[in-house]
Amino acid sequence: MSRGSFVFTPTALRSLQLDEEMLERDRFKRQLVSHRFSGYTLNRGVRDRPTSRPSAALPPAVCHDLVIQNALYTGDLEAMQRFFPRGSTANFIIEPQGGDMRWVARGEGKRQGLWSLTYEQELTTPLHITAGRGFADCLRLLLQRGASVDLAPGGTTALHEACESCQPECTKLLLTHGANANAVSEDGLMPLHMCTSPESLECAKYLLQFGAAINGRSIEEDDTPLHIAARNGLPEHIELYLHYGAAVDKQNDVGLTPLNAACSQPQELQDLQRYFKVCQLLLEAGADVSTMDQEKHSPLHMACKNVNADIVDLLLENGACVNNMGYGEAPMHNILKAVCYKISHKPERVVRALLNHGSIRVWPGALPTVLKHCCGSPQTIEVLLNAYSKLRVTDTWVESVSPEIFKHQEFYESVFALAQTPRSLQHLARCRIRTFLDTSIHKVVPKLNLPTFLKNYLLLDFRGYVH
CATH class of the missing domain: 1.25.40.20 (Ankyrin repeat-containing domain)
Structure with a gap:
């Protein structure tokens, strides 16, 4: 041709x-x-x-x-x-x-x-x-x-x-x-x-x-290059921009700092570590962990919504307030609404971290609703239920669990058995210690002179059943 x-x-x-x-x-x-x-x-x-x-x-x-x-x-x-x-x-x-x-x-x-x-x-x-x-x-x-x-x-x-x-x-x-x-x-x-x-x-x-211009703003969204890099999960860009003096806490037109932007961006399973590294670099550079956007959402609210457990741990370690309310919603609300969509992200780790840092608990009357939406993650349900010393299990609980969750049948049978059986003495002792330590649980328990398995038990480790 x-x-x-x-x-x-x-x-x-x-x-x-x-x-x-x-x-x-x-x-x-x-x-x-x-x-x-x-x-x-x-x-x-x-x-x-x-x-x-x-x-x-x-x-x-x-x-x-x-x-x-x-x-x-x-x-x-x-x-x-x-x-x-x-x-x-x-x-x-x-x-x-x-x-x-x-x-x-x-x-x-x-x-x-x-x-x-x-x-x-x-x-x-x-x-x-x-x-x-x-x-x-x-x-x-x-x-x-x-x-x-x-x-x-x-x-x-x-x-x-x-x-x-x-x-x-x-x-x-x-x-x-x-x-x-x-x-x-x-x-x-x-x-x-x-x-x-x-x-x-x-x-x-x-x-x-x-x-x-390292802090040049976009006209429509008022984003800096650091916002763009954070939103796209680019740790090497973040490191470069910080080296050139990028302002770490500038807010854009909707009140997002680069840290907020990174936490709020939807993240697939393969993206979690990139965004964790971005947040780590920003916090090391002095980013404010408590800045809220125009909708009163903090980085912790956003990280819970996207179910990035490593970022949640990082934010809590750096002083994020576990019970900040954004238009009536605490971080715990955000994670529970996302559990059924993000089971592969290990939402139980987020719920456990929040509870160990003193998060508010779910109102007991709402537990059947939570059970209905989160039953695909039995470990999440286990952590939630183990934050209570007493539970009133009724037929509504049984009806809330989808019959399709057959592979978790053994776990849910242990939950439904609580309708006739009180919580164990061991669990009641755990609840008493946790109540006494209150918001200091995550700090005090690791320092106790106790076997590791007991420390983990106090910190709501997963066992695959409730008792």
Whole structure:
């Protein structure tokens, strides 16, 4: 097959037929587009920055040439060298044309791919295309040919694009050619705000080396880069930003500090340790463990809601108040509402930690409701019930436990047996000691001259039954 030809598969043909209506709409919209080049850069400060490239002062042209566009999208350096010989300029804007065929690169080296119709109406530049795809050699050529480094026809600069796509070599190239490390996008984000994944760490390092504002705020949410890193669970970014003097307790527009942001972010099982490390670094840097957001939720409320037991332990060790009320809800309420959704996160560890730090208990009359929603986690139920010296077990309790929880039948039979049997003397002694120690249980018990199994018993260790 010749270099300039391609084959339409049946799938591609069906796709083209389905796209016909969209193309018509795009052609109509394109007729309404008017280009005002003075508005392509992000703000007046960026437009007025001095530059050593004479060609940058010229208004950019608009390129509709698909041959040039596809050379950019495939990173074809040889073609680029032909299109832009020495003495030429590469300072132009690309307006994607709805219905044009474009090469979508896939696979290693970006030389494999397929031809696809384009619908994007956002304007872009050669720098955006090459920087976002990691074509460093092509990017270097374009910069040498006078491409305007801070041009942003679609609302973001090429530097934003490189950081969002985690392309450190392209990020460095743009910065060394004068890109504004603090350019603000149309959405109010600086390049450092675009570093949202572990792979973007090197980009963040280059940005800071070239003067990126470590405490720069996003316009809409008032987030700092530390908020972004915390929300995305990026411990290495956190460490880097703290080294550069990031403010650890700044609040955004809804009152979240970076610590609050980390604790409030939904976390899958594989994410728990990353977020724990983030919180650990923030607390070591002096983060306030008790700051509440606008909804009166503390980091402990949020960590309980997301059932991250390690973070809950960490917050409690650093003085988090176990009974802070946020609009009528304590941390214990948050964990009990999440148990049935997060059984794999070991919610029983959170409930145990809260009780051992003096948390309020569930009103006894509400225990059947708790049993109904949390019966999938028998260890959680065990810890809760062992915080009471007396229980009034009724038929309502039996009806609250789903028949589907057959694998935990032995445990629940021990619970239902309490309807006819009082709690054991050993358990009553435990309750008496716990009542006496009150909120000091977690501090005093480990220091007692007792066998380990008795200490664990006092701290509501799990046994798989109640007695």
